[in-house]
Amino acid sequence: MKSLVLIIALSLTFVITSCKSKTPPEITDQVKSGLKSDAQNFMKTLKGVLIREIESKGIINAVSVCSDTAQLMTNNYGVQKGIFIKRVSFKNRNPVNKPDEIESNALKKFEELKAEGKLNPETAYFETIEEEGVTKVRYLVPIILQPECLNCHGDWNAMDPEVKKIISDKYPEDKAVDYKVGDLRGAVSIEKVISK
Numbered sequence: 415m416k417s418l419v420l421i422i423a424l425s426l427t428f429v430i431t432s433c434k435s436k437t438p439p440e441i442t443d444q445v446k447s448g449l450k451s452d453a454q455n456f457m458k459t460l461k462g463v464l465i466r467e468i469e470s471k472g473i474i475n476a477v478s479v480c481s482d483t484a485q486l487m488t489n490n491y492g493v494q495k496g497i498f499i500k501r502v503s504f505k506n507r508n509p510v511n512k513p514d515e516i517e518s519n520a521l522k523k524f525e526e527l528k529a530e531g532k533l534n535p536e537t538a539y540f541e542t543i544e545e546e547g548v549t550k551v552r553y554l555v556p557i558i559l560q561p562e563c564l565n566c567h568g569d570w571n572a573m574d575p576e577v578k579k580i581i582s583d584k585y586p587e588d589k590a591v592d593y594k595v596g597d598l599r600g601a602v603s604i605e606k607v608i609s610k
């Protein structure tokens with residue numbers, strides 16, 4: 415009996431140490447800057463579509479275009495670039511944009527930094543994960559609310575009734591309102607395979 419316990423203890427030690435000794439590969443500067451520009455391009459494209467729609471068709475049409483475009487880009491943009499890219503928020507409009515555990519940790523860090531006045535354009539969150547023998551990097555950057563976002567994410571009482579109706583119809587569980595300029599709106603979240 416004693417030896418059985420010893421064997422179990424020894425094999426446990428082995429499992430624990432062998433896990434520990436496998437340090438995840440380092441995230442190189444090249445990977446880091448690549449992820450940064452992927453996140454920037456994604457947001458730039460999305461904002462470009464949004465502004466174009468508002469200017470050409472008005473805010474009412476922009477709501478539905480914006481929502482479809484966002485999900486389409488989430489699906490297509492990443493696939494083209496071999497990455498998975500989306501937007502997440504604790505106060506999400508679309509339930510699919512609810513953060514997972516890693517994304518929640520990153521968002522909490524961003525909130526802390528924001529409260530301390532330390533959030534800046536270089537702020538980013540990195541974590542490597544192992545999934546079925548594949549190493550992936552999880553990368554998040556904060557999204558800050560700008561004046562042009564207020565039409566659809568600002569003070570609910572001051573919003574255009576038609577915009578409100580479209581939003582309530584399409585997103586009955588919407589939490590993404592009552593933001594002010596400068597608030598932390600959420601994050602761009604990227605998942606990329608770095609080694610197999």
Ligand code: HEC
Nearest residue numbers: 476477480481484501503506507508511562563566590600
């Ligand atoms: C024309 C209305 C409209 C404007 C203007 C707008 N948004 Fe949104 N936003 C939406 C809609 C609709 C969704 C839900 C998209 C979806 O289905 O993924 C959304 C979703 C988001 C999300 C994803 C998280 C969530 O709540 O589901 C973020 C982050 C976001 N918006 C940030 C911004 C920022 C930053 C701006 C300003 C640069 C902005 N939005 C301007 C309509 C708008």
